[in-house]
Amino acid sequence: MKTIEVVAAIIKHDDQIFATQRGYGEFEGGWEFPGGKMEAGETPQEALVREIKEELETDIEVGDLIDTVEYDYPKFHLKMHCFICSIKHGDLVLKEHEDAKWLTIDTLDTVSWLPADLSLIEKLKCYLKNCQKL
Template structure:
């Protein structure tokens, strides 16, 4: 089975976490943490900075890694490194996503997360 290596940003501010809703593809309408694929030769942190700049027109600082999700979808294996992140500059412009929300710890279960992100949501709750 093919492995897809991705990174995800857990962007936090004022005890809330930024969540995005996919606007395209096989998982359209599912909620996730923003990020994307790691390009060959790219470090996970550098990939995350690039992806957030491309997808949300925002510059972030990447902090500690919270978790690495290993999840088998029907057609591929997802390896997702997840990092805490903070906004340096930008307004989180949705270029590829359908919707976005700032969620408190109590609100994290209020959206329909993609299957691979459910494990991460639990880790975030433990660390908020």
């Protein structure tokens, strides 16, 4: 099975997390953390900065790695490096996504997360409650 390696930004502001809804492709309509594929020679952090600039016209500060999710979709294996991030500059302009929301610990379960992203929700709740590294 083909492996696709990607990065995801868990953009945090105060007690909220930014979530995006896919506007294209096989998983259109599903909710995810923004990011994308790594290019040859990039570190996960470099890829994340580039992807968020391309997708959301926003400069981010990449913080702690929260998890590396391994998930088997029917057609490929996903390896997703997930980092807590903050906004340095920009207004989170949706260029590729259908919709976006700021979610709190109490509203993280109110969207239909894509399966790989769903596996992060419990860890995020713990992170938001304790403000500690995982």
